[in-house]
Amino acid sequence: xxxxxxxxxxxxxxxxxxxxxxxxxxxxxxxxxxxxxxxxxxxxxxxxxxxxxxxxxxxxxxxxxxxxxxxxxxxxxxxxxxxxxxxxxxxxxxxxxxxxxxxxxxxxxxxxxxxxxxxxxxxxxxxxxxxxxxxxxxxxxx
Amino acid sequence: xxxxxxxxxxxxxxxxxxxxxxxxxxxxxxxxxxxxxxxxxxxxxxxxxxxxxxxxxxxxxxxxxxxxxxxxxxxxxxxxxxxxxxxxxxxxxxxxxxxxxxxxxxxxxxxxxxxxxxxxxxxxxxxxxxxxxxxxxxxxxxxxxxx
Numbered sequence: 420x421x422x423x424x425x426x427x428x429x430x431x432x433x434x435x436x437x438x439x440x441x442x443x444x445x446x447x448x449x450x451x452x453x454x455x456x457x458x459x460x461x462x463x464x465x466x467x468x469x470x471x472x473x474x475x476x477x478x479x480x481x482x483x484x485x486x487x488x489x490x491x492x493x494x495x496x497x498x499x500x501x502x503x504x505x506x507x508x509x510x511x512x513x514x515x516x517x518x519x520x521x522x523x524x525x526x527x528x529x530x531x532x533x534x535x536x537x538x539x540x541x542x543x544x545x546x547x548x549x550x551x552x553x554x555x556x557x558x559x560x561x
Numbered sequence: 562x563x564x565x566x567x568x569x570x571x572x573x574x575x576x577x578x579x580x581x582x583x584x585x586x587x588x589x590x591x592x593x594x595x596x597x598x599x600x601x602x603x604x605x606x607x608x609x610x611x612x613x614x615x616x617x618x619x620x621x622x623x624x625x626x627x628x629x630x631x632x633x634x635x636x637x638x639x640x641x642x643x644x645x646x647x648x649x650x651x652x653x654x655x656x657x658x659x660x661x662x663x664x665x666x667x668x669x670x671x672x673x674x675x676x677x678x679x680x681x682x683x684x685x686x687x688x689x690x691x692x693x694x695x696x697x698x699x700x701x702x703x704x705x706x707x708x
Contacts, residue, residue: 447686454690523670524689530677531684539588540613542674543596 420551426544427493433536433545434490437529441487444528445479451524459517486525489552500555508559515560518553525549563698565640565691572691576680577637585679586630587623589672591616597667603660629668636699643702651706662704669696 422430437444452459453468466474485503492499507513526545530537537545565573593600594616601610607621616622632650639646654660673692677684 451686451689454686455693523673526674527677527684527689530674531681534678534681537674537678538613539592539595539617542592543613546596 420547420554422493422544422548422551425540426547429541429544430490430493430548433529433533433541434487436533436536437483438487440532441483442476442480444525444532445481445483446476447479447531448482448521448525448528449475449479451527452521455524456517456520459520462511462513462517482521486549486552489548489555493548496551497555497558500552504556504559507556512560515553515557518556522546522549522553563643563694563701565694569691569694570640572688573637573640573695576676576683576688576692577634579680580630580676581679582630582634583623583627585672585675586628587626588617589668589675590626590629591619591622592671592675593664593668594622596671600664600667603658603664630672633672633695633699636695636702640695640698643698644705647699647702648706651703654703655707662700662707665700665703666697669700672696 450470460468463478466472466478468475485500488499489496497504526542526549529545530542594604594610595613604610604621604625607619607625609615609619610622632647636643636646654662654665673689673696676692677689680688
């Protein structure tokens, strides 16, 4: 599965808007994840996950920054996220199902912040892109 | 059995009162067919599904989307007995329509995304959580009679 030229254009152009609110979007995505999929909290016993927590904000920023790295190397996400892929495979070992949950929550956050931009075509492009990113992050699992 | 708290029921009902069933229903089904094109396999009789604009404008997609979301309205009236409420529809989707239940989860998630585009900041994480629980429960209820 790889992105068409049109899909790449949509993602890169939307990213320039998204990046101006990157931290807020990252934090909100995680808030949605932990509200809707409380089982995801099991990976963060060491965090204060209450709304407004500094750790939540910091981690949200990290997650969105990684998505941004993938966007900047949209023609070779595997290379851009190679270290992160190893981290998830050998250290974090987050069950792959959670990437679907996180991706879904990011899509909801984007839809909520950018309703006019989040057309059906944009939705399709982002869904595909995030599943490529998820695939890269789980490709070394076994 | 899924239990919805008073707060969850109130959250769902308060948003539902403002939902444009025609718009959200047709857009959700259209997005399903666009974002996950393999789902078009169930809709050979729907005519032109060849492009995003064809799908979004397709009158059969609109009509069917409205029908599907109306049944959500029914779910909201019977949140304490979704399995009973959807028993007949479950048998229909299994025995006659042969729809993989994974599709109910896909559509449920798309409905949430469409609600997010319509309600923006009002579709808070807490609101999403209540609705997520509902769409998950409806998907499970629709799959309950599969054999």
